[in-house]
Amino acid sequence: MGALMRATDWSKTRLGPVENWPSSLKTMLGVVLGSRFPMMIWWGSELLQLYNDAYRPILRHKHPASLAQPGAQCWAEVWDEAGPLVRSIQEGRPATWMEDWQLFISSDEMAEETYFTSSYSPVRGDDGSVAGVLNTVQETTVKVQSERQIRMLHDLARRVADAKSEHEACLIAVDVLAANALDLPFVLVYGMDQSAQSATLVASHGWKQIDGQPVAAQVPINDQANTQDWPFAAVMQSAQEVTVDNLSARFGPMPMGRWNARTEQAIVLPLYGTGQAAPSAFFVAGISPHRKLDERYRAFFLATADQVANAMVKARALEEEKLRAEALAEIDRAKTAFFSNVSHEFRTPLTLILGSIEDTLARHKPLGGDELDMVHRNGIRLLRLVNSLLDFTRIEAGRLPLSFVPTDLSRSTSELASAFDSLVEQADMRLIIHCPPLPEPVYVDPAQWEKIVLNLVSNAFKFTLKGEIEVSLHWHGTYAQLRVRDTGVGIPAHELPYIFDRFHRVEHSQGRSFEGSGLGLAMVQDLVNLHGGTVHAASVEGEGTTFFVAVPAGTAHLPADRIVQTPVAATRPTSASALVLEAAQWSASSHRSGIPAAPPSGRAIDSKMDRQAVSAAGRILLADDNRDMREYLLRLLRPFWEVEAVGDGRTALASALHHPPDLILSDVMMPGLDGFALLRALRAESRTSTIPVILLSARAGEEAMLEGLDYGADDYLAKPFTTQELIARVRTHLTMAATRNALNEELVRANRELEAFSHSVAHDLRTPLNSIDGFTSILLMQQGETLDIEARRLLEDVLQAAKGMRQMIDDLLTLARVGRAELRRDTVDLSDLTRKVIDVLQRQEPGRRIQFKLMPGLTTEGDPGLLRTALDNLIGNAWKYSSKRQESVIEFGATKANGEVAYYVRDNGAGFDMKYAHKLFAAFQRLHSEKEFPGTGIGLATVHRIISRHGGRIWADAAEGQGATFYFTLP
CATH class of the missing domain: 3.40.50.2300 (Response regulator)
Structure with a gap:
C-alpha cells in the first residue's frame, strides 16, 4: 500500500497534493501503513479512505478503486448500519466498539455473510478538532460461523441419541438442522428403497413446494442423466458428494430467503450404514446464497451428513436388538458347553502334573525343592479353581450329578469346619464349633454340602483379621440352619444385595488377600437352592458378617429320582486340604x-x-x-x-x-x-x-x-x-x-x-x-x-x-x-489479611468515602504471603473500579458454590460485560481504557496463578455499571 500510495497522483484525487496534507494526516497514515493489524483512516467530511495492506482482504474486490473513495460510496450496501457510527465519531461522540458485527457486503456478485470486530476512534487534525475516523477491524467470520456450526452438531448428536427408529432419527435430525437457516436454507433426506431403483423422501424442511409443486416424494435412480430430479445415480457412481447448480432451471423459481436472495445451489451427499459399500440414503442441503462453497463450508456439509448417517445407524441398531439378544442367548449356551469341555480337558494335565510332583516330593527332597513346593501349592489351587468352574458350568446347564442321602449333618459339619482349626489358631484367633445332634438325618448331597461349608468358613477366615469365627448348626422343626459368624471387616450395606452375584467383589475391602474367582458365594447360593434351601447374610461394616443357610427337613422338596435312602456316615473332607492350603497363603500374606x-x-x-x-x-x-x-x-x-x-x-x-x-x-x-x-x-x-x-x-x-x-x-x-x-x-x-x-x-x-x-x-x-x-x-x-x-x-x-x-x-x-515461590501450607486468617489491605488503601486515600462489609473469622490453609498478594490485587481492583461512585461499597465474605466454600470480593463499581469474562485472567488484558482506570493488566493474572497453585478456582460475575464479584476457592 505504501508503494501504491507513492505511485498515486494525489493532485487528481479529492485529497489533493500530498504537500498540502495536514501533518496530523501524514503522521497517522504513517502509523497505519506501519501496522500489521487491519486499519483504515476515513478523512474529511467525505470520509475518504486510506488503509494498509492488512485491510485489503476486507475490501474484497473493491480494492484498488476503494483508495481515496468516499466511505458511503465504497460501502453503499452496509452504509445504513456503518454510516451513523462513523458520523457519531465525527460529531465528537466517544469511540465505539462492535464485536462479531454481522454485515452482508458485496463480493463476487453476492451479498456475502461476514462478521467483524471493529472499533471507530476519532483522529484529531492540526487544529485539534476531529478531522477523521480511525477504523481498526478484525474479521471474525470464520470464528462465528464455526461456533454456530459446532453448536448445531452438538445439539444434533444430543437430540438424535433418543431416537427409537431410523425414521424418527431422520425427523429429529431435520428438526435440529432447521434451526440453522444461515448455513442450511433447506434440508431433504431420501431413503433408498429395497429395490435400489428409487429413493423416497423421509424428512424435509425449508422446501414445501416450488412454484406450486411439492418436493418430489420419490426420485428414480438410474444411470441416465436426469436434469429434472436429484442426481442420486451420479452420487452412487462417484461415492462422493455432488453439487447441483441453477436450481431454478431444474425445479422452477426458488423461494426468496430471509435476506432477499434465492438459493440456487444444493449439495447431495451419500449416507452409508455400517460396513456398507453402497449408500442407504441421501442427504440434500441447500447452499447459502451468501456463502461461497469453499473447503470449510464443504467440510461442514460432510460433518453434518456423517452425524445424520450415524444417527440412522444407531437407530437401526436398536431395531435389530431383539435379533441380537436371541443370538447372544445361543452364544451363552455354547459358552456353557465350552467351559464345561475346557474344564474337563484342564483336569487331565493338572492331574498328571500334580501326581508327578507329589511322587517326587514324597521320595526325596530334590534340588530346587522349594520351587517344587511352590509349583505344587499353586497346582492344587489351579485344580480347585478348575473344579469350581466345572461345577459352576454344570449347575448353569442343569447337569450337576446330585444324590440326596440322609446325613448326620451335625457330625459332617463339625468335621468340615475343624479342618481350619490349626490355621485359625496360628492366626491368633478362635474357632468355635457348636453343632449339637439333630433329631433326624437331613437329606443333602455330601460332596456339595462340603463345598457349602468350606466356602463359607474359608470366606470368613479371609475377611477376619482378629477375633473369632463361629460355625453352628441348629434345628428349627421344619429345617436345619447352618450359621457361620465372624468378627471380620463386614460388608457395606450398599454391597450386601450383590454378594451372591457371580464374579462380584466388594471394592476396597480389607481382607487377607484380594485373590479369588468371584464364584464362591454364587456357587454356595446355587448349591443351597438345589437342596431346596435358602441362604442370606447379615452384616455390620467393621463388626462382622453372619451367613445363614436353611436346609428343609424331609424329601418332599427334592426330586424323587435323586433320593438315596441308604444313610451316609460322615467322612473326612476330600477338598478341605486345597482350601486350607490356599487360606494358609493368605495368612502368610497378611502377617x-x-x-x-x-x-x-x-x-x-x-x-x-x-x-x-x-x-x-x-x-x-x-x-x-x-x-x-x-x-x-x-x-x-x-x-x-x-x-x-x-x-x-x-x-x-x-x-x-x-x-x-x-x-x-x-x-x-x-x-x-x-x-x-x-x-x-x-x-x-x-x-x-x-x-x-x-x-x-x-x-x-x-x-x-x-x-x-x-x-x-x-x-x-x-x-x-x-x-x-x-x-x-x-x-x-x-x-x-x-x-x-x-x-x-x-x-x-x-x-x-x-x-x-x-x-x-x-x-x-x-x-x-x-x-x-x-x-x-x-x-x-x-x-x-x-x-x-x-x-x-x-x-x-x-x-x-x-x-x-x-x-x-x-x-x-x-x-x-x-x-x-515454594508453596507453604499454614492456617491463614483471610478476614485479618483483608482488614490489613483495607487499612493500607485508606491511608493512601484518607478522604475517600467508602463502606466496607467484612465477614469475620474466615480461615483457610494456604501460603500467607501469596494469599496477601492475591487479596492486594482483588481488594485493590474493587477500590479502583468503584472510585467513581459517590459512596463505594466493598464486601469480602464466603458462600457455598457447588458443595464447596467460595470466598468473594464484591464491589458496586464499573463492572463489565460478561461476554468478555474469558479475558479477565490473561496477562495484559484490560476491559476498560487506561484513561478511565489506570493499571498494568497483570494483577488478575497474578491472582489466577496464586489460586491455581493452591489447587483452587477463580471466576467472576458482573454487569456493566452494576459492579463485579470475584469468587475463588481454596481446597
Whole structure:
C-alpha cells in the first residue's frame, strides 16, 4: 500500500497534493501503513479512505478503486448500519466498539455473510478538532460461523441419541438442522428403497413446494442423466458428494430467503450404514446464497451428513436388538458347553502334573525343592479353581450329578469346619464349633454340602483379621440352619444385595488377600437352592458378617429320582486340604510385611541382559499380597537390584513415603489398598509423584492395560510374563527415571539462572527510570513556573509514564515470583489479611468515602504471603473500579458454590460485560481504557496463578455499571 500510495497522483484525487496534507494526516497514515493489524483512516467530511495492506482482504474486490473513495460510496450496501457510527465519531461522540458485527457486503456478485470486530476512534487534525475516523477491524467470520456450526452438531448428536427408529432419527435430525437457516436454507433426506431403483423422501424442511409443486416424494435412480430430479445415480457412481447448480432451471423459481436472495445451489451427499459399500440414503442441503462453497463450508456439509448417517445407524441398531439378544442367548449356551469341555480337558494335565510332583516330593527332597513346593501349592489351587468352574458350568446347564442321602449333618459339619482349626489358631484367633445332634438325618448331597461349608468358613477366615469365627448348626422343626459368624471387616450395606452375584467383589475391602474367582458365594447360593434351601447374610461394616443357610427337613422338596435312602456316615473332607492350603497363603500374606533375602535364582539369565540390568542401578519396592509371587519376583530381581518386598498396599505406601524407592512394582488387586489406590496416593505426594510405577495384574488385554495407564501407571504387565520381559521393563524405567532426574536438576539450575536474569534486568530498567523520574521532578520544581501549561503537562505525562513503567516491572516480577515461590501450607486468617489491605488503601486515600462489609473469622490453609498478594490485587481492583461512585461499597465474605466454600470480593463499581469474562485472567488484558482506570493488566493474572497453585478456582460475575464479584476457592 505504501508503494501504491507513492505511485498515486494525489493532485487528481479529492485529497489533493500530498504537500498540502495536514501533518496530523501524514503522521497517522504513517502509523497505519506501519501496522500489521487491519486499519483504515476515513478523512474529511467525505470520509475518504486510506488503509494498509492488512485491510485489503476486507475490501474484497473493491480494492484498488476503494483508495481515496468516499466511505458511503465504497460501502453503499452496509452504509445504513456503518454510516451513523462513523458520523457519531465525527460529531465528537466517544469511540465505539462492535464485536462479531454481522454485515452482508458485496463480493463476487453476492451479498456475502461476514462478521467483524471493529472499533471507530476519532483522529484529531492540526487544529485539534476531529478531522477523521480511525477504523481498526478484525474479521471474525470464520470464528462465528464455526461456533454456530459446532453448536448445531452438538445439539444434533444430543437430540438424535433418543431416537427409537431410523425414521424418527431422520425427523429429529431435520428438526435440529432447521434451526440453522444461515448455513442450511433447506434440508431433504431420501431413503433408498429395497429395490435400489428409487429413493423416497423421509424428512424435509425449508422446501414445501416450488412454484406450486411439492418436493418430489420419490426420485428414480438410474444411470441416465436426469436434469429434472436429484442426481442420486451420479452420487452412487462417484461415492462422493455432488453439487447441483441453477436450481431454478431444474425445479422452477426458488423461494426468496430471509435476506432477499434465492438459493440456487444444493449439495447431495451419500449416507452409508455400517460396513456398507453402497449408500442407504441421501442427504440434500441447500447452499447459502451468501456463502461461497469453499473447503470449510464443504467440510461442514460432510460433518453434518456423517452425524445424520450415524444417527440412522444407531437407530437401526436398536431395531435389530431383539435379533441380537436371541443370538447372544445361543452364544451363552455354547459358552456353557465350552467351559464345561475346557474344564474337563484342564483336569487331565493338572492331574498328571500334580501326581508327578507329589511322587517326587514324597521320595526325596530334590534340588530346587522349594520351587517344587511352590509349583505344587499353586497346582492344587489351579485344580480347585478348575473344579469350581466345572461345577459352576454344570449347575448353569442343569447337569450337576446330585444324590440326596440322609446325613448326620451335625457330625459332617463339625468335621468340615475343624479342618481350619490349626490355621485359625496360628492366626491368633478362635474357632468355635457348636453343632449339637439333630433329631433326624437331613437329606443333602455330601460332596456339595462340603463345598457349602468350606466356602463359607474359608470366606470368613479371609475377611477376619482378629477375633473369632463361629460355625453352628441348629434345628428349627421344619429345617436345619447352618450359621457361620465372624468378627471380620463386614460388608457395606450398599454391597450386601450383590454378594451372591457371580464374579462380584466388594471394592476396597480389607481382607487377607484380594485373590479369588468371584464364584464362591454364587456357587454356595446355587448349591443351597438345589437342596431346596435358602441362604442370606447379615452384616455390620467393621463388626462382622453372619451367613445363614436353611436346609428343609424331609424329601418332599427334592426330586424323587435323586433320593438315596441308604444313610451316609460322615467322612473326612476330600477338598478341605486345597482350601486350607490356599487360606494358609493368605495368612502368610497378611502377617508378613517383608521377605528376607532370597538366594539368587538358579535360573540362567542371558549375560548381555545381566550386564544391562546391573548398569541401571536402583532400589525397587515390590508390593504383592501373594507370598509365592513375592518370593518368585524376589528371586528374579535381587541378583540385579536392591529390592524391598511388602504384602499390601498400605505398607507399600508407608515405605515409599519414608524412604522413596527408584521404582515401584505393584500388584493391582491387593487387600485394603489396591494397586490403583496406591498409585493415586503416590501421585498425590510431591516426594513420590514422579517415581515410576509398574502395575502387575492377572487381567490381560488392551482394555485392562489402558485402564492401568489411565490411573497414571508408567507401565502395565499382564500375568503370566517372562523373566526377560519383566527385567527389561524394570531396567528401562529405572534408566528413564535416572535420565529424568538429571534433566530436572538441569531445569532447576536453568530456572535459578532465569530468576537471577529477571532481577538483573529489572534493576537495569529501574536505574534509567529513576533518573527520568528524578530529573523530571527537579525540572518541574525548579523551572515549573517559567514553563507554559503545555510543557508542564508534558513533563507530568513523563512522570506518570515512568510511574506506570515502574509499576509494570513490579507486577511482572510478582507474577514470575508467584510461579516460582515454594508453596507453604499454614492456617491463614483471610478476614485479618483483608482488614490489613483495607487499612493500607485508606491511608493512601484518607478522604475517600467508602463502606466496607467484612465477614469475620474466615480461615483457610494456604501460603500467607501469596494469599496477601492475591487479596492486594482483588481488594485493590474493587477500590479502583468503584472510585467513581459517590459512596463505594466493598464486601469480602464466603458462600457455598457447588458443595464447596467460595470466598468473594464484591464491589458496586464499573463492572463489565460478561461476554468478555474469558479475558479477565490473561496477562495484559484490560476491559476498560487506561484513561478511565489506570493499571498494568497483570494483577488478575497474578491472582489466577496464586489460586491455581493452591489447587483452587477463580471466576467472576458482573454487569456493566452494576459492579463485579470475584469468587475463588481454596481446597
